[in-house]
Structure formats: C-alpha cells, structure tokens
Amino acid sequence: MNVPQYDVAELRRALAEDPRTAELGVQVRIRGDQLFLTGDVACPERRAAIAEVAAEHSDGLALHNEVRVVRHDPPTGQEDLR
Amino acid sequence: MIRIGAVGDVHLGVDMRGTVRPSYADIAEHADLLLLAGDLTRLGTVAEGEVVADEFAGLDVPVIAVLGNHDHQSDAEDKITGLLTDRGITVLEGSATVLDVDGVRVGVAGGKGFGGGFAGKCGHAFGEREMKAFIHHTEEVAERLRTALQGLTADIRIALTHYSPSAETLRGEPPEIFPFLGSYQLAEAIDASDVDLAVHGHAHYGTESGTTAGGVRVRNVAQPIIQAAYRVYTLEPAAVEPAYPR
Numbered sequence: 001m002n003v004p005q006y007d008v009a010e011l012r013r014a015l016a017e018d019p020r021t022a023e024l025g026v027q028v029r030i031r032g033d034q035l036f037l038t039g040d041v042a043c044p045e046r047r048a049a050i051a052e053v054a055a056e057h058s059d060g061l062a063l064h065n066e067v068r069v070v071r072h073d074p075p076t077g078q079e080d081l082r
Numbered sequence: 083m084i085r086i087g088a089v090g091d092v093h094l095g096v097d098m099r100g101t102v103r104p105s106y107a108d109i110a111e112h113a114d115l116l117l118l119a120g121d122l123t124r125l126g127t128v129a130e131g132e133v134v135a136d137e138f139a140g141l142d143v144p145v146i147a148v149l150g151n152h153d154h155q156s157d158a159e160d161k162i163t164g165l166l167t168d169r170g171i172t173v174l175e176g177s178a179t180v181l182d183v184d185g186v187r188v189g190v191a192g193g194k195g196f197g198g199g200f201a202g203k204c205g206h207a208f209g210e211r212e213m214k215a216f217i218h219h220t221e222e223v224a225e226r227l228r229t230a231l232q233g234l235t236a237d238i239r240i241a242l243t244h245y246s247p248s249a250e251t252l253r254g255e256p257p258e259i260f261p262f263l264g265s266y267q268l269a270e271a272i273d274a275s276d277v278d279l280a281v282h283g284h285a286h287y288g289t290e291s292g293t294t295a296g297g298v299r300v301r302n303v304a305q306p307i308i309q310a311a312y313r314v315y316t317l318e319p320a321a322v323e324p325a326y327p328r
C-alpha cells in the first residue's frame with residue numbers, strides 16, 4: 001500500500017540522514033503526483049544534492065525543487081535594543 | 083552603544099571554503115563583536131571545522147561561538163572546539179568570556195543547550211533510561227549555563243545558545259517538534275541571571291524576535307531567518323546600577 005504520509009516521512013529521513021544532504025530543515029509535500037521541496041540551504045551545491053537524494057526516493061512523482069539558497073550579504077541596518 | 087553582530091546555522095561544508103568570508107570583511111564598520119550561534123558545520127567533521135576557522139578566524143572583531151547539533155554529528159566536537167580556539171575563536175560550552183569594548187565590559191556566557199520542550203509541554207526525566215538521559219542532558223547544560231551567567235562580572239550580559247530558550251522564537255516551526263528545538267530550562271537560567279539579550283539559532287523556520295517567560299529579549303539568528311551574513315543588535319550598558327554588584 002502506498003501511503004503518501006509514509007513517503008514524506010521516508011524522504012525527510014533520507015534528507016536528514018544522508019551525508020550528501022544532512023538537511024533537517026527541508027519541507028516535503030506530496031500533492032497528487034507532485035512532490036514539492038521547500039526550505040533554505042547554505043549553498044547551490046547543497047540545493048543540488050537535495051534534488052539528487054530526493055530523486056532516489058520519489059518514483060513516479062514530479063519533483064519541484066523550490067529550495068532556496070540563503071542570502072549572506074552584510075547587514076543593511078541594526079536593531080536598537082536600548 | 084555596543085553593537086552585537088550575530089548569526090547562527092551557517093552550516094559550512096568543505097565545498098564552501100572562501101565563499102562567506104567576503105561578507106565579513108568590513109564587519110568592524112557594523113559590529114563590535116560577532117556571535118556564532120552553533121551549527122557552524124553540516125556534518126561536524128574536522129575538515130568542516132577547518133573551513134569554519136578559515137572563514138571566521140582573524141576577522142577585525144572578536145568572534146565568540148557555541149557549537150550546534152550538526153557540529154556533534156561526527157563526534158569531533160572537542161577537536162573542532164580545539165582548532166577554532168587555536169585560531170582565536172572563543173568557543174563557549176557552559177562557560178563565559180568578557181570583552182572590553184571601549185571600556186564597556188561585554189559578558190557572554192553560552193553553550194549548545196538542548197531540547198526538552200517548554201513549560202507544561204515538555205519531557206520529564208521519568209521512565210526509560212533513554213528518556214531520562216535526554217532530560218538530564220537538558221538539566222545539565224541549563225545548570226552550567228546558569229553558573230556561567232551568574233559568574234559574569236560585566237556591564238552587558240548576553241546568553242548565547244544553539245537551542246532556543248523561548249517558544250516565541252519558534253513560531254513558524256511545527257509545534258509538535260518544539261521539544262527538539264529548545265527548552266524552558268535554558269530560559270530559567272537566563273531569567274535568574276540579569277541577562278540583557280539571549281541569542282540562539284537552530285530553528286530555521288522560526289521567528290527572529292521573542293522574549294523569555296521572564297521578559298528577557300530573545301533573538302533567533304538562524305541564517306535562513308535573517309537572510310543576511312549577520313544581524314546587528316545595539317545595547318547600552320544599564321544607566322542605573324542594579325542592587326547587587328555585577
């Protein structure tokens with residue numbers, strides 16, 4: 001039996017535990033036969049690795065990699081906590 | 083005015099060497115010190131620790147760090163701590179440091195922290211030994227944080243952890259996983275210690291601003307939230323001396 005909730009759990013576990021990704025913060029949603037990945041990662045290589053691992057766990061699903069690469073520009077302001 | 087720079091969860095891998103340092107080249111124009119709130123690496127290897135050292139050592143401002151859960155993944159946390167320390171980065175684990183910033187003593191006490199959950203919705207040291215070990219670890223790190231904070235003699239006091247002392251800065255995360263994201267026991271230590279600001283990371287989907295139950299300001303600086311190299315918070319040393327010596 002194919003239960004989408006278990007597929008989501010398996011893929012989240014793979015993304016967390018596979019050393020290629022080691023990402024605990026990627027959100028996985030399966031809607032119909034569409035697989036959506038969202039979240040923020042440190043670099044483009046990490047984003048590609050997520051797609052690679054996800055592809056191995058998503059037979060028959062159309063993969064949408066909506067993961068973004070985090071911005072790390074110097075700050076433009078400051079918060080005054082006085 | 084003291085300018086606190088802070089970022090968490092930079093998650094550097096060996097493929098990122100040289101990529102983040104340029105963002106910190108002019109940090110002295112923005113901040114007087116830089117706090118790193120843990121999850122410095124992805125897999126917690128020594129090789130990744132060396133990348134962290136290469137990226138953050140020798141900046142124009144002092145760098146103070148705690149480790150995160152990712153930095154423990156390869157059981158190399160002591161080696162990573164050692165190599166960062168050798169490169170001039172202060173790594174806190176149940177310990178504290180005081181910096182002199184233009185005559186103002188800025189005290190930072192910190193440690194990784196741990197989960198367990200928040201008051202009324204938390205785990206207890208009861209039952210299986212695995213459950214007791216989980217909660218006992220939280221109690222231990224919270225107690226060491228309290229001791230480190232209360233040992234500080236400083237004009238401004240900052241608590242730096244990886245795990246969150248507040249549920250408020252977790253808004254955006256599924257409530258079911260709050261017990262893996264922080265613990266109220268960290269906040270108890272902070273609230274008992276006259277802290278001006280608590281800084282943490284770990285909750286990539288949380289919220290930047292919150293407070294502890296006792297009203298201390300908390301900032302979640304996980305990089306996916308702040309979407310910048312670091313945030314800057316300004317603090318002024320208390321104008322009125324507290325009733326007991328700091």
Ligand SMILES: [Fe+2]
Nearest residue numbers: 091121284286
């Ligand atoms: Fe993280």
Ligand SMILES: [Fe+2]
Nearest residue numbers: 121150151284
């Ligand atoms: Fe973390």
